[in-house]
Amino acid sequence: MKKLIFSILPAFLFAFISCMNMSSGSGENGSVRVALPGSARATYTYSKNNAGKFIVRLYNDDFDQTEEGAVGGVIEFGDLEPGKYTATAEAWNAGENILEGSGSIEITVRAGETTDCNITMILEGETAYYSKYMILTNDPNVKKLYNYTTMQEISIEDFTLGGASYNPVEDREGKIYYITDVTLHRNGELLSQIDTSNLIKNPLYYDSKTDSLWLASFESNFAVKFLVFKNPSAATSNTNPSTILYDDSYYLNNSFSCQAFAVKEDNIYIAYNNSNILLTKKNNSSNTEATITLSDITPALSGEVTDMAVLEDGTVAVLVRSIGVTSETKVFDYTVLNDKDTVYSRGALVLLSSDLSKVEKVLGWTDSARTISATGEDTENTVKKWTSITAYIPEYEERNSHFYGPMRIVAIRPKELVIADCGANFVLPDYSEKKNGSMFAHNRLMTVDLRNFAISCKKEFSESELKFRNLTISGGIEATSSSPYYGNYVDEK
Numbered sequence: 001m002k003k004l005i006f007s008i009l010p011a012f013l014f015a016f017i018s019c020m021n022m023s024s025g026s027g028e029n030g031s032v033r034v035a036l037p038g039s040a041r042a043t044y045t046y047s048k049n050n051a052g053k054f055i056v057r058l059y060n061d062d063f064d065q066t067e068e069g070a071v072g073g074v075i076e077f078g079d080l081e082p083g084k085y086t087a088t089a090e091a092w093n094a095g096e097n098i099l100e101g102s103g104s105i106e107i108t109v110r111a112g113e114t115t116d117c118n119i120t121m122i123l124e125g126e127t128a129y130y131s132k133y134m135i136l137t138n139d140p141n142v143k144k145l146y147n148y149t150t151m152q153e154i155s156i157e158d159f160t161l162g163g164a165s166y167n168p169v170e171d172r173e174g175k176i177y178y179i180t181d182v183t184l185h186r187n188g189e190l191l192s193q194i195d196t197s198n199l200i201k202n203p204l205y206y207d208s209k210t211d212s213l214w215l216a217s218f219e220s221n222f223a224v225k226f227l228v229f230k231n232p233s234a235a236t237s238n239t240n241p242s243t244i245l246y247d248d249s250y251y252l253n254n255s256f257s258c259q260a261f262a263v264k265e266d267n268i269y270i271a272y273n274n275s276n277i278l279l280t281k282k283n284n285s286s287n288t289e290a291t292i293t294l295s296d297i298t299p300a301l302s303g304e305v306t307d308m309a310v311l312e313d314g315t316v317a318v319l320v321r322s323i324g325v326t327s328e329t330k331v332f333d334y335t336v337l338n339d340k341d342t343v344y345s346r347g348a349l350v351l352l353s354s355d356l357s358k359v360e361k362v363l364g365w366t367d368s369a370r371t372i373s374a375t376g377e378d379t380e381n382t383v384k385k386w387t388s389i390t391a392y393i394p395e396y397e398e399r400n401s402h403f404y405g406p407m408r409i410v411a412i413r414p415k416e417l418v419i420a421d422c423g424a425n426f427v428l429p430d431y432s433e434k435k436n437g438s439m440f441a442h443n444r445l446m447t448v449d450l451r452n453f454a455i456s457c458k459k460e461f462s463e464s465e466l467k468f469r470n471l472t473i474s475g476g477i478e479a480t481s482s483s484p485y486y487g488n489y490v491d492e493k
Contacts, residue, residue: 030109031078032058032087034117036069051091051100055149060085061400061457066149082111086456089119099130102414104449129208129312131411132174134418134445139467141165145176148411148418151459157188166199167307167408169206169213173233177204177213184215186232192239200224200258202307206232207263209312214263219245224258224270244268264310267354271305271318273329279305279318281356290356294320297359299367301348303328307408309417311450314354320365321347322392323405323423325473332424336474337374337389343473345393345423347403349448363448364403364455366394372426372437375478389477391426399425400457404442407468417448418458422468429478437477443468 036054057066058077063085067075088104103119133154134146145154158180159168168178175187179199184191198218205214213232219225227241259273272278281290294301303322310316324330325337328344337343348365352358369390394402404423411418422443429437444460461467 028111029079030082030111031076031080031114032085032107032109032117033077033114034069034075034087034089034119036073036075037071037091051093053092053094055090055092057088058085059456059458064459080109082109084108087117087119099414129172130413131170131418133170133176134410135168135170135176135408136410136420136466137165137408137468139470143168143178144466148413158185159188167202167204169204171206171213171233172208172211175233177206177232179204186235191229191232191235192241194227200261202260205261205263207265207310209265212263214261215241216258216261218258224261226268259305260308262308262310262316264314264354267310269308269310269316269356271308273304277301277303277305277320279316279352279356292352292356297350297362299362299365301350301362301365303344303347306406309409309412310354311412315360316352316354316356317409317417318350318352319347319406319409319419320350321405321407323347331469331471332473333470334472334474339387341389342369343389343391343393343424343426345391345404345425347406347421347423349403349406349417349419361453363453364401364406364446366392366398366402368392370395370426370428372428372477375436375476393423393425396425396427400446401455403446403455404444406446410445415450417450419446419448420444420468421446422471424471424473426477439473439477441467441471 034056052071054069054073054075055066056069056075057064059065060083063080065077067077069075085107086104087107089102090099091101093100105117105119107115107117109115132148134148136144136146138144143159145156145159146152147154156176159176159178166179168176170176177184177186177191179185179194179196182194182196184194194215195217200216200218203216205216206212207214211231213229215227215229217225223245226244228244229235229239229241257273259271261268261270263269268282270280270282272280277294279292294303301320303320305318306321307319308317322328322344323332323346324344325332325335325341332343346366349363351360351363353360369392371388371390373387374389393404403419403421404425406419406421408420409417410420422441425440425442427437427440429435441463442460443463443466445458447456447458448454449456
């Protein structure tokens with residue numbers, strides 16, 4: 001997994017014609033026009049001749065459209081509802097399939113107007129790692145592979161098989177590695193026979209810096225063993241990996257378990273989950289260790305570590321997921337709510353320095369709870385009112401700037417992470433209108449811009465389309481006249 005921060009010089013600018021107004025037919029909606037380099041509308045000299053294909057995406061909470069164009073062209077998005085939008089652009093060397101540059105900008109669409117868009121694109125290094133695909137897991141554990149740009153599903157032999165939920169990974173050549181039964185596969189091809197009896201929960205990791213595939217398992221003495229496949233995209237089947245063995249000094253009385261790990265050259269980062277999740281850094285050359293616990297982070301975090309990645313600048317990206325009823329790690333599958341229960345549905349992306357000494361950012365976390373009243377039926381089938389259920393979830397207006405329950409980093413792009421997020425939101429009731437509330441499960445892809453650290457929703461799947469986890473809670477939600485949410489009904493999920 002690779003670099004998210006690149007040199008900003010030289011840069012080529014999409015310096016388009018200044019914003020102008022023009023009629024849009026009905027006068028109610030607006031449009032956006034993007035002039036590509038080389039077009040008559042561009043006001044600068046195009047100096048980067050390797051990029052021949054441009055991909056422009058325009059989106060907000062209610063709209064998401066991607067268009068492709070060539071040098072000298074113009075891309076237009078029409079019939080847009082007035083409001084704020086994000087425009088992103090990527091410049092590609094189509095012949096060699098190399099990303100040459102990317103950028104984004106926030107724009108406002110006004111009724112009856114066409115907005116001409118100016119996007120500054122920063123050149124990327126030719127060897128920069130970027131995910132070509134997004135690897136998503138449908139409940140129960142059926143793997144699906146999507147093209148990042150087109151969102152089209154791609155088929156790989158045996159890849160969609162259910163069973164153990166081992167995490168697949170992608171290398172810098174765009175090849176996918178996954179475990180089926182007792183074999184490690186690469187794009188449908190057998191790479192190696194492996195022992196799956198003691199694999200950790202997320203056993204695979206690809207280090208793009210050294211072009212190596214890592215497989216982690218427990219030894220009988222609970223040491224962590226890593227098998228390392230060098231240059232795996234060119235390896236022949238049944239290749240012999242090298243082995244690295246570490247004493248698991250944090251395994252004590254079954255209270256610690258290696259949940260996830262990440263690698264960058266000589267540094268190995270391991271997450272141990274217990275009541276106070278511990279992240280440790282092990283160094284191949286010096287055997288020194290650095291550690292940090294989630295409770296030491298500000299704001300203090302809790303839950304479980306679900307995924308990790310080391311970015312090319314050395315930043316350690318960690319996903320923390322806190323979701324369940326009464327317990328932050330017990331997912332509420334078919335759970336019945338009880339009086340005074342606590343429902344957790346939150347999470348965070350944590351960015352740490354390479355030596356784990358500094359917390360760079362904590363993104364998407366909520367530590368404020370909403371207390372709601374709920375209804376259920378007792379054994380005599382009469383409705384009882386539960387006094388309170390405390391829900392740690394984002395408020396409705398924060399739904400696209402916070403996480404409900406981040407599960408995996410599914411793509412790394414220049415200056416962007418894509419995260420599979422799964423949890424629930426509670427619609428609050430309105431007593432005066434006699435409207436009960438409800439729970440809505442969310443299965444969505446969230447993007448995190450690593451330049452301005454903005455969080456946005458790339459796509460939300462319906463449960464019939466793709467469901468990361470099956471989330472169900474029995475019991476309705478009802479307001480009483482004493483409810484703090486009296487009159488504050490939210491009529492959307």
